[in-house]
Amino acid sequence: MGTSLGGLSALRTVLGSLPGHFPAPIAIVQHRHKESDHTLPCFLQQFVSLPIREVEDKDEIQPGWIYLAPADYHLLVEAGHFSLSTDDPVSYARPSIDVLFESAAEVYGSQVVGVVMTGANQDGSRGLSKLKANGGVAIVQDPRTADSPVMPEAAIASVSVNWILPLDQIAPCLIRLCNP
Amino acid sequence: MTTAPTLEDIEVQLLLEAVHRYYGYDFRNYAASSLKRRVRNFMQNEGLHTVSALQERILHDRACLDRLLLGLTVNTTSMFRDPSFYTAFREQAVPLLRTYPFIRIWHAGCSTGQEVYSMAILLQEEGIYHRCRIYATDTNEQVLQTARSGIFPLDRMQEYTQLYLKAGGKRSFSEYYTADHQNAIFRSSLKEHLVFAQHNLVTDRSFNEFNVILCRNVLIYFNHTLQQQVHQLFYNSLCKFGILGLGKQESIRFTPHETDYEEIAKGQKLYRRRN
Numbered sequence: 001m002g003t004s005l006g007g008l009s010a011l012r013t014v015l016g017s018l019p020g021h022f023p024a025p026i027a028i029v030q031h032r033h034k035e036s037d038h039t040l041p042c043f044l045q046q047f048v049s050l051p052i053r054e055v056e057d058k059d060e061i062q063p064g065w066i067y068l069a070p071a072d073y074h075l076l077v078e079a080g081h082f083s084l085s086t087d088d089p090v091s092y093a094r095p096s097i098d099v100l101f102e103s104a105a106e107v108y109g110s111q112v113v114g115v116v117m118t119g120a121n122q123d124g125s126r127g128l129s130k131l132k133a134n135g136g137v138a139i140v141q142d143p144r145t146a147d148s149p150v151m152p153e154a155a156i157a158s159v160s161v162n163w164i165l166p167l168d169q170i171a172p173c174l175i176r177l178c179n180p
Numbered sequence: 181m182t183t184a185p186t187l188e189d190i191e192v193q194l195l196l197e198a199v200h201r202y203y204g205y206d207f208r209n210y211a212a213s214s215l216k217r218r219v220r221n222f223m224q225n226e227g228l229h230t231v232s233a234l235q236e237r238i239l240h241d242r243a244c245l246d247r248l249l250l251g252l253t254v255n256t257t258s259m260f261r262d263p264s265f266y267t268a269f270r271e272q273a274v275p276l277l278r279t280y281p282f283i284r285i286w287h288a289g290c291s292t293g294q295e296v297y298s299m300a301i302l303l304q305e306e307g308i309y310h311r312c313r314i315y316a317t318d319t320n321e322q323v324l325q326t327a328r329s330g331i332f333p334l335d336r337m338q339e340y341t342q343l344y345l346k347a348g349g350k351r352s353f354s355e356y357y358t359a360d361h362q363n364a365i366f367r368s369s370l371k372e373h374l375v376f377a378q379h380n381l382v383t384d385r386s387f388n389e390f391n392v393i394l395c396r397n398v399l400i401y402f403n404h405t406l407q408q409q410v411h412q413l414f415y416n417s418l419c420k421f422g423i424l425g426l427g428k429q430e431s432i433r434f435t436p437h438e439t440d441y442e443e444i445a446k447g448q449k450l451y452r453r454r455n
């Protein structure tokens with residue numbers, strides 16, 4: 001899941017609507033200042049019943065957990081665990097949504113669902129198209145319901161997405177997709 | 181269930197195997213996901229379309245290997261990176277170090293040296309620098325040359341000043357360098373107890389016994405196997421009650437020596453060897 005400008009309240013809405021028995025792991029890149037402290041996970045945890053964790057290098061990927069990219073590190077998916085890096089920013093961002101999506105697509109192919117939400121840049125589009133090319137599912141927040149429509153619009157323009165959904169429909173869709 | 185290795189995965193493995201066999205540089209146990217990104221970026225810069233083509237060029241062109249070595253290592257660094265780490269070091273580690281007549285510190289993977297100069301400043305302010313020797317190592321000779329020079333871009337000094345203050349800095353940061361139009365040249369007294377040397381954490385052994393080992397944002401580039409190996413090296417190179425400092429998002433969980441350390445500053449990745 002990738003969000004940028006306006007992401008905090010969007011995440012609150014989507015994650016807050018997921019039940020405590022949601023079965024899939026969720027990895028999130030939310031753009032933020034590179035010296036942000038650990039307040040974001042604590043803030044979100046108030047509204048969310050699933051456990052939220054800021055990723056430490058090589059954390060195992062476990063069902064029902066929400067993983068947040070730490071400030072100033074790229075978050076990458078490997079088989080069964082996460083990796084971090086401080087490689088150069090991608091699409092001007094570190095963490096970058098593209099990096100998360102591309103690495104997840106490479107390892108988990110058609111099992112990946114990518115969600116692009118509110119934001120004022122282009123990050124996420126490239127990653128989402130790779131994710132689709134590898135058989136994954138692409139969901140984009142309806143730009144009309146986004147605080148900042150640029151990021152969802154960019155994703156819609158460059159990827160044949162599976163769903164364009166208003167903010168409040170994203171969680172229900174994830175629940176349907178992840179409960180076969 | 182994960183997907184089978186792609187052709188590219190196989191090519192990358194062959195490339196790393198070839199680089200290791202022919203040149204002795206061992207990237208085989210680096211974290212695969214970010215390494216693959218860097219290989220791809222490098223291919224693009226070289227105008228090549230397949231990893232196999234890259235392998236051919238690397239094996240027949242030493243200069244290309246040297247460029248690759250730079251391309252595969254990430255050298256991002258900063259002075260007083262994560263200021264709370266330095267505050268914790270000042271408050272928790274320095275009092276322990278004061279009890280030693282002589283203090284040996286190893287900065288492993290020091291990149292261009294910003295962290296090393298930060299530590300030298302901190303130790304000077306705490307009045308124990310004259311009793312310290314800092315061995316700063318990296319596998320990459322090019323970054324070590326910058327580190328030795330103690331000259332850093334002037335345009336980052338504003339950012340470093342902020343971080344220095346947040347890290348509990350006691351003076352005016354500009355006292356530590358003189359500026360010419362593009363560079364900040366750090367005071368030579370900071371260099372008095374610094375030794376810069378090439379050392380590869382994968383292939384080289386321990387070279388001393390240390391009171392402090394700092395290795396931040398280096399192990400994230402390694403896979404689990406290699407992390408364990410390097411933690412073994414660190415454990416063997418630390419004296420009893422020695423201090424280990426890791427990066428903000430790293431930890432000693434799941435290493436063979438997890439229980440051999442205690443955390444001395446909550447959440448700051450500063451550990452002390454139990455015995």
Ligand SMILES: C[S@@+](CC[C@H](N)C(=O)[O-])C[C@H]1O[C@@H](n2cnc3c(N)ncnc32)[C@H](O)[C@@H]1O
Nearest residue numbers: 253254256257289291319320380381382396397
């Ligand atoms: C991201 S920098 C970290 C710099 C600094 N410690 C910091 O945290 O700001 C990583 C450094 O690790 C070095 N490195 C990578 N592989 C290494 C190895 N096998 N042995 C020693 N150093 C290595 C790289 O050359 C690079 O300078």
